[in-house]
Amino acid sequence: ARGGLSALAAERTLERNVQWVFLGCPGVGKGTYASRLSQLVGVPHIATGDLVREELASSGPLSQQLAEIVNQGKLVSDEIIIDLLSKRLERGETKGESGFILDGFPRTVGQAEILDSVTEIDLVVNLKLREDVLLEKCLGRRTCSQCGGNFNIASINVEEVNGKPRMYMPPLLPPANCMSKLITRADDTEEVVKKRLHIYNEMSRPVEEFYRKRGKLLEFDLPGGIPESWPKLLQALNIEDHDDKQCAVA
Numbered sequence: 001a002r003g004g005l006s007a008l009a010a011e012r013t014l015e016r017n018v019q020w021v022f023l024g025c026p027g028v029g030k031g032t033y034a035s036r037l038s039q040l041v042g043v044p045h046i047a048t049g050d051l052v053r054e055e056l057a058s059s060g061p062l063s064q065q066l067a068e069i070v071n072q073g074k075l076v077s078d079e080i081i082i083d084l085l086s087k088r089l090e091r092g093e094t095k096g097e098s099g100f101i102l103d104g105f106p107r108t109v110g111q112a113e114i115l116d117s118v119t120e121i122d123l124v125v126n127l128k129l130r131e132d133v134l135l136e137k138c139l140g141r142r143t144c145s146q147c148g149g150n151f152n153i154a155s156i157n158v159e160e161v162n163g164k165p166r167m168y169m170p171p172l173l174p175p176a177n178c179m180s181k182l183i184t185r186a187d188d189t190e191e192v193v194k195k196r197l198h199i200y201n202e203m204s205r206p207v208e209e210f211y212r213k214r215g216k217l218l219e220f221d222l223p224g225g226i227p228e229s230w231p232k233l234l235q236a237l238n239i240e241d242h243d244d245k246q247c248a249v250a
C-alpha cells in the first residue's frame, strides 16, 4: 500500500501543490517534520495549535476562553478551529500561497468531514512513536521566546521492552544565543500532557480510521531522532532531498 500512496502523492504534485495532513499524538514530532517537509516541498506549514496560540496572545475577544480550554488540555470547539483555519487559508491565498501541510488538524471526525466537504486531501501521514516516550518528549519541549525556534532538551534512550523497539533520540538543543530565552508551553506539564494524550485517543484516533477507509493513510513508525527518521520519512514519501546533510542538522 505504501508504494501506491507514494505514487499517488507524486502524481498529485505534478498537477497542483500538495495538500497533506500530519496526524499523531502530542509529542510525536508532527511540527518538526511537517515544518521541514513544507520547506522542502514549497507549501505552507499550517499548525492549528500555532493559530490557537496566536489568538491567545492577541488578547482578542476569544483569548480568555481559549486560554482556559488549552491549559486544561481540552480541544477547542470545531467551530472556532474551522474559523481560525479558514481565515489563515484566506490570508495565504491572497498572498499567492497554494497547497499546505496541515498539522494538528483535523483532530475530530467532525473536522475531517468538514475538510472533506471543501477540498481533497492527497495524503495523510500518521506519525507513530512508542507511547512511553511521548510524555518525555512533551516535557522536554522548549521554544525560543526571541526567534521562535522549537527545540527539545529530552534525551531519550529506552531499551527494547515487550516487542517495542529500542529507541534513541538525542536532544535537539538550541544554539547558545537562544539558551537563556527558552520558554515552556503552559500546556506541557505532566498533568496536562497526560490529559491531552487521553483526549487524543478518544477524539483523534477515529480520524486515522476515517482516512484509512479512504485509502489515504500512510503509517510511519518513527525509528528514532531526526537524523535517523528524516531520510526514512523522505523515502516513504518518495521525495529526494538534494540538501540532505544541511537539513539533518538545521
Ligand SMILES: Nc1ncnc2c1ncn2[C@@H]1O[C@H](COP(=O)(O)OP(=O)(O)O)[C@@H](O)[C@H]1O
Pocket (backbone or CB within 6 Å): 025, 026, 027, 048, 049, 050, 052, 069, 070, 073, 074, 075, 076, 077, 078, 081, 103, 104, 105, 106, 107, 108, 111, 187, 196
Ligand atoms: N484541530 C484542533 N481542534 C481542537 N483543538 C485544537 C486543534 N488544534 C489545536 N487545538 C488546541 O490547541 C492545543 C495545542 O495544539 P497543538 O500545538 O497541536 O498540540 P499537540 O502538541 O498536542 O499536538 C490543543 O491541546 C487544543 O486545545
